[in-house]
Amino acid sequence: MGRARLPERAEVVVIGAGLSGLRCAMLLADNGLDVLVLEGRERVGGRVLTLDQVTGNPEAGANTMLAGYGRTLDAARSLGLDLVECSRRRSKGDPLIAIGGEAMTAQAWATSPRNPLAAQRRALLPGPALRAELAKVPLPEAPDGWCAPEHAALDVAMRDFLAERGFSEAEIALCHDTNPSQGSNAANVSLANWVFVRSFFAAQRASGPDEWAVKGGNSRLPEAMARTIADRIHLGRTVSAISQRGRDSEVRLASGERVLAGHVVCTLPLAPLRRVAFDPPLPAAHAEAVAQAPNMKITQTHFEAESPFWEEDGLPPDMWTDGLLGNVQVNRGGEDPCAITSLTAWGRGNTALALDRLAPAQAQAQLLAEFERLRPAARGKLRVAGFKSWQADPFAAGDWTVWAPGQAHRLPRASGLAHGRVHFCGEHTALADRGMEGAMESAERVALEILTA
Ligand SMILES: Cc1cc2nc3c(=O)[nH]c(=O)nc-3n(C[C@H](O)[C@H](O)[C@H](O)COP(=O)(O)OP(=O)(O)OC[C@H]3O[C@@H](n4cnc5c(N)ncnc54)[C@H](O)[C@@H]3O)c2cc1C
Structure with a gap:
């Protein structure tokens, strides 16, 4: 992990070493693919960031994992990390x-x-006054019903x-x-955005009241994930353009370096994606999400x-x-x-x-x-x-995506669709889970897309 010279080509180039990028890269590497991860910051973890210099290691990013965070909790446990129950704190x-x-x-x-x-x-x-009013809105049955066209009335x-x-x-x-x-x-x-929040929390609470964090700070999770594929991760590598030509894509970096890729996995949140040029351009709905979806x-x-x-x-x-x-x-x-x-x-x-x-x-x-x-x-x-x-941080340019009225029944699905051999994951593309679990959900979807291509 670091600043080693980049290879000329990789079967898969994953852009971003947040939870979704690391999870996707680990799954693809486990399945024998030649994976390279390009991360713009000098650290892994993205929006998971423990403040180790502050007493008690509080989180500047993701705080807790809820009881139904099957993928994230399993990742932490299988990497040997200890968890702390937080609801009583x-x-x-x-x-x-x-x-x-x-x-x-x-x-x-x-x-x-x-x-x-x-x-x-x-x-x-x-x-609580706001939540009491929202609780009167019936939830769609499917976990991703909030963004389904048939529930456009919620948008x-x-x-x-x-x-x-x-x-x-x-x-x-x-x-x-x-x-x-x-x-x-x-x-x-959008009201639909709030319905997503509610249906997600209802599903999580149905799994139990407990909430978890990694002992010593949540950054220990991406750090442990990164150690399993350390030789494939390149830090301080900001991607500025992706061009698809024939079967390979060319991934260009702000430094002027270039890598060819059989598949590209783009894990950037929508706002930092505005600084990446796509050739051919993104389809209209995806481009609209990148340009206009608000964030926290x-x-x-x-x-x-x-x-x-x-x-x-x-x-x-x-x-x-x-x-x-x-x-x-x-x-x-x-x-x-x-x-x-x-x-x-x-x-x-x-x-x-x-x-x-x-x-x-x-x-x-x-x-x-x-x-x-x-x-x-x-x-x-x-x-x-x-x-x-988080807004002043160019690699996040804000926090979680918030869908505006009229966007929720059109743009979330479009934001996760593959564009040729460029694939998109990250929390904003997850339709059933949110936060860290959403990032992990989306990574699995994209790993399967590539493995079954
Ligand atoms: C304050 C705060 C509180 C939160 N609380 C919770 C919580 O309690 N529970 C929960 O589940 N979730 C919470 N979250 C959300 C959670 O942190 C995110 O949903 C999750 O970490 C997103 O992971 P990701 O991989 O989708 O995106 P990211 O973590 O943003 O990863 C994207 C990566 O891409 C990199 N990148 C960006 N641009 C480029 C570029 N041009 N070239 C190369 N690399 C680039 C970034 O540096 C980053 O590492 C919180 C977030 C914040 C900020």
């Missing part, structure tokens, strides 16, 4: 709510003048769906667009606390705010499952973008100031130990 109670700079407990929220929710949902926190804007269900503008702004988990605003997210914006700030200020002020350590801090969640990454090791401020959607408009040092100073204003007990006790904007 989560905070039990509600977070502290901070709206318009005013901090209050979840109980006080129900009667606060800052609470814009209609009477029937006023006692709920914003996220409407979340904003319209919520407005029809009686949500006011203020409720939509608070329940959907503040600390969103899908997209940045309800007008640009996430900027994380990781804090270490010198002493447990939450014991001093007696308030919940987790916070849900409508300010730059976004959603603050504690991490319990040590041997003791109850001990808080660090805190992560998740800036999502427009909050992530607002943070990215500031210089990192300025963003961190403002976040610390906001934290100390909301929690005077934290004054002088916090240190920023990690900071990561």
Whole structure:
């Protein structure tokens, strides 16, 4: 693994050494194919990234594997990695709510003048109020029904769906667009996208309540996978163009290097794919997905606390705010499952973008100031130990794909279709699973495509 000279040709060139690329390359190598992996970064793992320099090794990328993550859990176990059960490491109670700079407990929220929710949902926190409405939508039977053309009626804007269900503008702004988990605003997210999220989580919960992470950090999984095919992985190799000529394709790198490939497997998320030239060009629907599908914006700030200020002020350590801090969640990454090791401020959607408009040092100073204003007990006790904007990272250019209204019943399937002998995998092409498990699902599909070609 490293910067060895590239061979002239490989039977299969896999672009990207995230989970989907590594899984696909391992399967093809196991089946005797000559595989080469080109990774743009100087590390493997893609959007799996453990912050080893922060106490308790919190994750900047993928956090947990749910009970039904058969492929990912099996990969970790079969590589001899130890797993940690995480559901019991989560905070039990509600977070502290901070709206318009005013901090209050979840109980006080129900009667606060800052609470814009209609009477029937006023006692709920914003996220649960949104999920309660979504729970009324019947799920398609098939796990990939959310993107099936026969369910195109689901492919409407979340904003319209919520407005029809009686949500006011203020409720939509608070329940959907503040600390969103899908997209940045309800007008640009399809209800079908949310139905996918719901049906995926329902299937996972049916497998059990447990959640897992790799002991020592989730990066240990891609690292262990990479060790099994280390001599085939080339780091620091950014692909810029793929041309198909005759039976071989030419894969061109930003460095000017070239490799010929019998098959190419492209695992790039849609946004970084915009920087890769295809000859012949991608089919129309796939090109539309690359150019226009939105993705999640996430900027994380990781804090270490010198002493447990939450014991001093007696308030919940987790916070849900409508300010730059976004959603603050504690991490319990040590041997003791109850001990808080660090805190992560998740800036999502427009909050992530607002943070990215500031210089990192300025963003961190403002976040610390906001934290100390909301929690005077934290004054002088916090240190920023990690900071990561996924949008500012050119190899991700954002996080998971979010399908916009009108896209969900047309583009997800098109994004996974082979284009001649160029194949596409990655989390955004998975139709039944999401996240890490989706990445693994998609890798198996593409390995089979090539093995049966
Ligand atoms: C903050 C955050 C939280 C998350 N939480 C969870 C969670 O709790 N559970 C869960 O299951 N999932 C979670 N995910 C999602 C999960 O991390 C991803 O779905 C999964 O890792 C995607 O794998 P992939 O192989 O599809 O893509 P990636 O990991 O993005 O791999 C693509 C690879 O391609 C490389 N690349 C890009 N451009 C080029 C180029 N031009 N040339 C060569 N190489 C290139 C990249 O460097 C990368 O290594 C989270 C992600 C983030 C960021």
